[in-house]
Amino acid sequence: MKTLTPEIDSQPEAHQEHDHHQPPKGIMRWLLTTNHKDIGSLYLWFSLIMFFIGGAMAMVIRAELFQPGLQLVDPNFFNQMTTVHGLIMVFGAVMPAFTGLANWLIPMMIGAPDMALPRMNNWSFWILPFAFLILLGSLFMEGGGPSFGWTFYAPLSTTYSNDSTALFVFSVHIMGISSIMGAINVIVTIVNMRAPGMTWMKLPLFVWTWLITAFLLIAVMPVLAGVVTMVLTDKFFGTSFFDAAGGGDPVMFQHIFWFFGHPEVYIMILPSFGIISAIVPAFSRKKLFGYSSMVYATASIAILSFLVWAHHMFTTGMPVFAELFFMYCTMLIAVPTGVKVFNWVATLWRGSITFETPMLFAIAFIILFTIGGFSGLMLAITPADFQYHDTYFVVAHFHYVLVTGAIFSIMAAAYYWLPKWTGHMYDERLGKLHFWCSVISVNVLFFPMHFLGLAGMPRRIPDYAVQFADINQIVSIGGFAFGLSQLIFLAVVLKCIKGGEKAPAKPWEGAEGLEWTIPSPAPYHSFSTPPEVK
Amino acid sequence: MIRNLFILLALIITPASLAEEMPLNMTRGVTDISERVYDLHMTILYICCAIGVVVFAVMIYSLIYHRKSKGAEAANFHESTKVEVAWTVIPFIILILMAIPATKTLIAMEDPTNADITIQVTGSQWKWHYRYFDQDIEFYSLLSTPRAQIENQQAKGPHYLLEVDKPLVLPINKKIRFLMTSDDVIHSWWVPAFAVKKDANPGFINEAWTKIDKPGTYRGQCAELCGKDHGFMPIVVKAVSEQEYEAWLSAQKQTAEAEKAQAQAALSQTLSMEQLMTEGEAVYLASCAACHQPNGMGLPGVFPALKDSAVATQTDMLNQHLDVVINGKAGTAMQAFAKQLTAQQLAAVITYERNAWGNDTGDMVQAADINNHAKQEAK
Numbered sequence: 064m065k066t067l068t069p070e071i072d073s074q075p076e077a078h079q080e081h082d083h084h085q086p087p088k089g090i091m092r093w094l095l096t097t098n099h100k101d102i103g104s105l106y107l108w109f110s111l112i113m114f115f116i117g118g119a120m121a122m123v124i125r126a127e128l129f130q131p132g133l134q135l136v137d138p139n140f141f142n143q144m145t146t147v148h149g150l151i152m153v154f155g156a157v158m159p160a161f162t163g164l165a166n167w168l169i170p171m172m173i174g175a176p177d178m179a180l181p182r183m184n185n186w187s188f189w190i191l192p193f194a195f196l197i198l199l200g201s202l203f204m205e206g207g208g209p210s211f212g213w214t215f216y217a218p219l220s221t222t223y224s225n226d227s228t229a230l231f232v233f234s235v236h237i238m239g240i241s242s243i244m245g246a247i248n249v250i251v252t253i254v255n256m257r258a259p260g261m262t263w264m265k266l267p268l269f270v271w272t273w274l275i276t277a278f279l280l281i282a283v284m285p286v287l288a289g290v291v292t293m294v295l296t297d298k299f300f301g302t303s304f305f306d307a308a309g310g311g312d313p314v315m316f317q318h319i320f321w322f323f324g325h326p327e328v329y330i331m332i333l334p335s336f337g338i339i340s341a342i343v344p345a346f347s348r349k350k351l352f353g354y355s356s357m358v359y360a361t362a363s364i365a366i367l368s369f370l371v372w373a374h375h376m377f378t379t380g381m382p383v384f385a386e387l388f389f390m391y392c393t394m395l396i397a398v399p400t401g402v403k404v405f406n407w408v409a410t411l412w413r414g415s416i417t418f419e420t421p422m423l424f425a426i427a428f429i430i431l432f433t434i435g436g437f438s439g440l441m442l443a444i445t446p447a448d449f450q451y452h453d454t455y456f457v458v459a460h461f462h463y464v465l466v467t468g469a470i471f472s473i474m475a476a477a478y479y480w481l482p483k484w485t486g487h488m489y490d491e492r493l494g495k496l497h498f499w500c501s502v503i504s505v506n507v508l509f510f511p512m513h514f515l516g517l518a519g520m521p522r523r524i525p526d527y528a529v530q531f532a533d534i535n536q537i538v539s540i541g542g543f544a545f546g547l548s549q550l551i552f553l554a555v556v557l558k559c560i561k562g563g564e565k566a567p568a569k570p571w572e573g574a575e576g577l578e579w580t581i582p583s584p585a586p587y588h589s590f591s592t593p594p595e596v597k
Numbered sequence: 598m599i600r601n602l603f604i605l606l607a608l609i610i611t612p613a614s615l616a617e618e619m620p621l622n623m624t625r626g627v628t629d630i631s632e633r634v635y636d637l638h639m640t641i642l643y644i645c646c647a648i649g650v651v652v653f654a655v656m657i658y659s660l661i662y663h664r665k666s667k668g669a670e671a672a673n674f675h676e677s678t679k680v681e682v683a684w685t686v687i688p689f690i691i692l693i694l695m696a697i698p699a700t701k702t703l704i705a706m707e708d709p710t711n712a713d714i715t716i717q718v719t720g721s722q723w724k725w726h727y728r729y730f731d732q733d734i735e736f737y738s739l740l741s742t743p744r745a746q747i748e749n750q751q752a753k754g755p756h757y758l759l760e761v762d763k764p765l766v767l768p769i770n771k772k773i774r775f776l777m778t779s780d781d782v783i784h785s786w787w788v789p790a791f792a793v794k795k796d797a798n799p800g801f802i803n804e805a806w807t808k809i810d811k812p813g814t815y816r817g818q819c820a821e822l823c824g825k826d827h828g829f830m831p832i833v834v835k836a837v838s839e840q841e842y843e844a845w846l847s848a849q850k851q852t853a854e855a856e857k858a859q860a861q862a863a864l865s866q867t868l869s870m871e872q873l874m875t876e877g878e879a880v881y882l883a884s885c886a887a888c889h890q891p892n893g894m895g896l897p898g899v900f901p902a903l904k905d906s907a908v909a910t911q912t913d914m915l916n917q918h919l920d921v922v923i924n925g926k927a928g929t930a931m932q933a934f935a936k937q938l939t940a941q942q943l944a945a946v947i948t949y950e951r952n953a954w955g956n957d958t959g960d961m962v963q964a965a966d967i968n969n970h971a972k973q974e975a976k
C-alpha cells in the first residue's frame with residue numbers, strides 16, 4: 064500500500080527539509096498553495112471568520128427576541144437573519160472547520176506527505192469564499208436575501224420568494240462542489256497514501272470517521288444540488304416539481320431535502336467523534352476503550368442515517384406505517400450513539416486524568432452532546448414530536464448537538480493541535496477562561512430553550528406572547544455572553560501564533576499518533592519518506 | 598435582572614416533578630390523546646434522566662477519583678466483549694419498551710374515522726379560514742392584536758399575539774375531524790391543548806382529529822415558517838357545550854343571512870368619498886397592510902408599492918386594479934380577495950388605494966362597480 068503522488072515520484076530525492084521547497088511569500092503563497100497545511104489553515108481561518116459572521120447574526124436574532132414586541136428589525140429581515148445564520152453556521156463554520164482539520168491532520172496521521180490531489184485541494188477551498196460572498200451579497204439586494212429558513216421549503220422558496228433565490232441556489236451549488244471535491248480528496252488520500260504498516264484497524268479514529276463522513280458527503284451533496292436546481296427551475300423556468308397546480312408535490316421537496324439533510328447532520332458530528340476519541344485517551348493516559356466497536360458504531364450510524372430522514376416530517380401527513388418505520392429507525396440510531404458515549408466513559412474510567420483545555424472541551428462535549436442526544440430520542444417518539452416539532456425545543460436540541468457538539472469538538476481540536484501547528488503552547492489560563500465562560504453561557508443560552516419549546520413557543524418567529532418573555536430574556540443574556548466569550552478564543556489563537564512557550568514534538572504526555580513524531584511546528588513538508596508503522 | 602437570575606436558578610435546580618406545575622413543561626391538554634402524549638413525554642423524559650444520572654455519575658466519579666493529581670495510575674484495559682454487548686443490548690430493550698406505548702398512541706392519533714363534525718382548515722398568508730361542513734358556515738380568523746401593541750406604543754394585553762377576531766367554535770365531547778389545506782405556502786395548524794399539529798399543504802388535504810373534554814378557550818399558533826408574518830397567525834378555539842354550540846350555529850346562520858341581505862342592499866347604494874375612505878382604511882389595515890405596508894410603500898423587491906404605482910393612479914388602469922384585487926394574481930403572493938371581502942369592502946379598499954398616500958386620483962369605486970366587473974368577466 065504505497066502509492067505516491069506523481070509529483071513525488073518524479074523527484075524522489077528532493078523531499079527533505081530544503082529551502083527550495085519553502086513557500087513563496089505574500090498573498091500568492093495562499094492563492095496558489097497546494098500544501099495541505101496551508102490549505103488546512105485557510106479552511107480553519109475561513110471557518111472562524113464565518114463563525115463570527117454567523118454569530119453576529121445570532122446576536123441580531125437574540126437582540127430582537129430580548130423582549131416581546133418588534134424593536135430592532137422588521138420580520139422580513141429577521142427571517143433573513145435566521146436563514147443566513149443557519150446556512151453560514153452549517154456550510155460556512157462547521158463543515159469547513161472539519162475539512163480544515165482533515166487537511167492538516169489526515170496526511171500527518173497516516174504518514175503521507177500531502178493530500179492525494181493537491182491542486183484540487185486548492186480549488187475546493189478557493190471557490191468557497193465566492194460562495195459566501197454571493198450569499199452575503201444577496202442580503203443587500205432589493206427585497207433582501209433568502210428568508211425561507213435554511214431548509215428552504217417549497218413553495219415558500221419558489222413561488223413566494225424574491226429574486227435573490229437565484230443567488231442562493233448558485234451559492235449552495237458552489238458549496239456543494241467544494242464539499243464533494245474535499246470528500247474525494249479525503250477518500251483518495253486515506254485509501255492510497257497510508258504509510259506501510261498503517262492497516263485499516265490501526266487508523267486513528269479521526270481518520271476513520273472522516274473517511275465515512277466523506278462517503279456520506281459524496282452520497283448526499285448531489286441530492287442537495289438536485290433539490291436546489293429543482294427550486295431554481297420551479298421558480299424561474301416554469302417547471303412544477305413542487306407545485307400541485309402543475310402535478311407536483313411540495314412535500315416531495317421535504318423528502319428530497321431531508322434525504323440530504325439527515326446524513327448532513329451526521330456529516331457535522333462524525334468527525335467530532337473522531338476528535339473526542341483522540342483527546343479523551345490522551346488526557347486519561349489510557350488507550351481508547353473499544354476501538355473496533357467505535358469503528359463499527361460509526362459505520363452503522365452512517366448507514367442508518369439514510370433511513371431516518373422523514374423524522375423531520377412527521378407533521379406533513381405521512382401514512383401511519385411510514386411514521387412507525389421512521390420512528391423505529393430513528394430510535395435505533397440511539398444504540399450505536401450510546402455505545403460511543405459508553406466507550407468514552409469507559410476510557411476515562413481508571414485513567415490518570417488531567418484537565419488541560421482540550422480535555423475540558425472534550426468532557427463538556429460528552430455531557431452536553433449526550434443531552435442533545437436525549438432530546439433527539441424524545442423527538443423520535445412520533446406522538447410527542449407532534450408537540451415538539453418546529454418549537455424552541457428543536458432549536459435547543461440541534462444547538463446542543465451542533466454548538467456543544469460539533470463546535471466544542473472543533474474548539475477542543477484547535478487547542479489540542481495548536482502546538483503542533485504553531486510550534487507554541489497556547490496560553491493555558493486564557494484557554495481555561497475561554498472554556499469556563501463558554502460552557503456556562505452556552506447552557507444559559509440553550510438550556511432554557513427546552514422550556515420555551517415545551518411551553519409552546521414556535522421557532523422562527525420575531526415576536527412572541529408575553530408568557531415567554533422572562534425565559535427569552537435569560538436566553539438572550541446567555542447568547543450575548545457566549546458570543547463575547549468567543550473573542551477570547553480569537554485572542555488565544557492569535558497569541559499562540561505570535562509566540563509563547565516552545566512546544567515539544569509531543570506536548571501531551573498521553574498523546575498517540577504519527578503527528579506527534581514530527582517536530583513542532585510541523586515542517587512544511589512532512590513524511591516525505593513514509594514512516595514504518597508497526 | 599435579579600429576578601431572572603432567580604428564575605434561572607430555579608430552572609436548574611427544580612426537579613421535573615415541580616416543573617409539571619409551572620408553564621415550563623408540555624401541557625397536559627384537554628383531550629384523551631393530549632394526556633397520552635403528555636404521559637409519553639414524561640416517561641421518555643424520566644428514562645433519559647435515569648440513563649443520564651447513571652452515565653454522568655460514573656463519569657463524574659471517574660473525573661474526581663481517577664485524576665493524575667490524586668496519584669491515579671492508568672489501568673491497562675481497553676476492551677471487554679461482555680460489557681460492550683451489555684451496553685448494546687440493554688438500551689435496545691429499553692427502546693423497545695418505549696416503542697410500544699408510542700406505537701399505540703400514534704395509531705390512535707391517526708384514526709380520524711367516525712367523526713361527528715368536519716371542519717376544513719385553510720391556511721393562507723397570514724390567516725386561517727374555517728369552513729363547517731354541511732353547515733354553510735365559513736369565515737376567516739385574523740390576528741386581532743393592535744399594531745400599536747406590536748410596535749410597543751401600547752401596553753401589551755394578556756393574550757398578546759394569541760388573540761383573533763373570530764375564534765373557531767367547537768362543541769366538547771364530539772369527535773371533530775379537521776381537513777387541512779393551504780392556499781399558498783405550507784402552514785401548520787397547532788393547538789397544544791389538543792396535541793394536534795398538522796401541516797396545511799397547498800394542493801393537498803391532510804386529516805387530523807380531536808375530541809375536547811373541557812369547555813374553554815385554547816390558543817395555538819402556526820408552526821411552519823410561512824413567510825414574513827409567520828409569527829402573527831394565531832389560532833383560537835372556543836370549546837363550548839353542545840347546546841351552546843347549536844345556539845352559536847343558528848346565530849351564525851342568521852348573521853350570514855343578514856350580511857347577505859346587507860351586501861345585496863349595498864349594491865344599489867352609493868357611498869360618499871368619506872365613507873369609502875373610512876371603511877377602506879379599516880379594510881386595508883386588516884387585509885392588505887401586512888404586505889403592502891400601512892404607508893402603501895410595500896417592501897421593495899418583495900411586495901410592490903401601491904403609492905404612486907401605475908395601477909393605483911392611472912385612470913385607464915382602473916380595470917386592472919379591480920381585477921388584481923378581486924382575482925389576485927396566480928403564482929404570486931397576491932391573493933384573490935373576492936371571497937374574503939364583500940363587494941362594498943372591495944370597493945372601499947380600492948377607493949382607498951386610489952386616494953390615500955397622495956395618490957389623490959379622486960376616483961371612487963362603488964359596490965355595484967365590483968359586481969359589474971365580475972359580471973363582465975363571466976361573459
Ligand code: HEM
Pocket residue numbers: 118121122124125145146148149150152153156157211212213214458462465466469470508522523524525542545546
Ligand atoms: C453563537 C451562538 C448562537 C446563537 C445565540 C444562536 C441562536 C439561534 C437562534 C435563536 C436560532 C433560532 C431562530 C429562530 O428559529 O427563530 C438559531 C437557528 C439556527 N442555528 Fe443558531 N445560534 C448560535 C450558534 C449556532 C451554531 C454554531 C450553529 C451550527 C453549527 C447554529 C445552527 C443553527 C441552525 C441550523 C439554525 C436553524 C436556522 C433555521 O431555522 O433555518 N447556530 N440559532
Ligand SMILES: [Cu+2]
Pocket residue numbers: 324325328371372374375
Ligand atoms: Cu434527522
Ligand SMILES: [Cu+2]
Pocket residue numbers: 783784785819820821822823824826827828830
Ligand atoms: Cu406560519
